[in-house]
Each structure stands twice: as structure tokens, then as C-alpha cells.
């Protein structure tokens with residue numbers, strides 16, 4: 001059975017809208033684990049727009065499953081990872097102006113620095129995964145870097161406007177998954193996956209883990225909003 005890593009970044013996004021203390025991604029992580037999540041994922045961005053250093057520290061101490069830290073390949077982030085020691089680091093590309101991670105990592109440019117980051121993390125017994133597009137060349141380059149896993153960016157699949165485009169992208173993912181699997185890379189997938197499109201992609205048996213955030217946080221609002229309003233209505237009397 002494939003594993004589910006729950007990304008709690010957007011709990012922190014709501015908190016940061018008021019710069020307050022709630023909702024707390026640490027509380028959300030506890031609930032996610034109680035509901036069966038196999039791991040908790042957070043992206044500590046350079047601009048700290050959602051997850052804060054404090055969240056990462058407390059999550060490291062409190063979560064019972066596995067902590068996956070999404071991070072850019074920078075000296076600052078590698079140092080933070082070496083201090084916190086998450087179970088896994090997923091290296092992602094990061095642009096300040098983007099709304100969310102756009103596209104997979106460019107594993108060709110700057111591969112020497114990337115290799116340094118990968119080695120430093122692995123030397124500290126941290127598993128390393130690269131977030132890449134489902135592209136055969138990117139899979140080969142990732143393998144050459146000696147990483148443990150690759151996470152395929154499913155954005156193009158998730159955002160496909162027609163079933164034909166979705167199926168074409170699924171074929172790209174399948175081909176990349178097969179190659180990654182042959183090269184003994186652990187195969188993860190994520191970005192834009194939701195309660196509908198997961199039903200198609202889950203047929204790819206080599207994918208051992210999915211990282212999902214936005215659709216779970218969105219659904220939580222729908223399934224929990226009514227109760228929250230009822231409780232306030234009843235308090236008002």
C-alpha cells in the first residue's frame with residue numbers, strides 16, 4: 001500500500017494571514033497522524049511565508065511518523081536541515097515570486113553544488129529526494145547524483161484541461177517511474193493531487209508515496225466548516 005505524506009504548509013498560510021498563533025501546523029500534524037498519515041511534509045521557504053523555523057523545530061520533536069523537509073538547495077537550508085535532522089529532505093526549486101513550487105528541479109545546471117548538498121545531507125543520515133519533472137533525462141541525472149528517491153512533479157497531470165492531455169501526461173509519468181524504478185530509486189509523487197485525480201495515478205504501483213497538501217486542507221474546510229459555524233452559533237445562544 002502506498003504511503004501518504006501530508007503537507008501542512010497551508011495551515012501555516014492561514015495563520016500567517018494574521019501573523020497570529022492559530023491555526024497551528026503542529027496541531028494539524030497531530031491530527032493527520034491520528035488519521036493515518038505516514039509522514040508530515042513542510043516546506044521551509046526562504047521568505048518564511050508559511051512554515052516558520054519554530055514549526056520545524058516543534059514538529060521534529062513531536063511527530064511520531066516521519067518528517068519530510070522540502071527545501072531549496074542553499075547553504076542556509078542545508079545548515080538548518082543538518083541541525084534539525086528531518087528523516088528526509090526533498091530538494092525543490094524555489095522562486096520568491098511564485099505562488100507555489102513551479103516545475104521540477106533543474107538537475108543539469110549547478111549540479112556540482114547540488115551534489116555537495118546531497119552528500120552533506122546523506123552524510124548526516126538524512127534521506128534525500130529530488131523533486132523533478134517526469135523527464136527521463138532528469139531521472140538519469142538524479143540517479144547520477146546518488147539520491148535515494150525522486151518525487152515526480154504531477155502538476156502538469158493535475159492541471160491538464162482535457163482527459164486526453166491528462167492521459168498523455170500520465171504516460172510521461174509512467175515512463176519516468178519505470179526508469180526511476182529500474183535505477184532503484186524510491187518513487188514518490190506530488191503536486192496538485194486531489195480526491196479525483198488520485199484515482200487514476202494510484203494505478204502506478206511503483207509509486208510508494210504521495211505528498212498531498214492543498215486538496216486535503218481545502219477539503220478539511222468543507223467537511224469541518226459547518227460544525228465550526230454551528231458551535232459558534234450555539235455559543236452566541
Ligand code: PXP
Pocket residue numbers: 007009043070090092100101131151189190191192193211212213214215
Ligand atoms: N510535493 C512538493 C515537492 C511540493 O512542493 C508540494 C507543494 O508544496 C507538494 C508536494 C504538495 O502539493 P499540493 O499542495 O498541491 O498537494
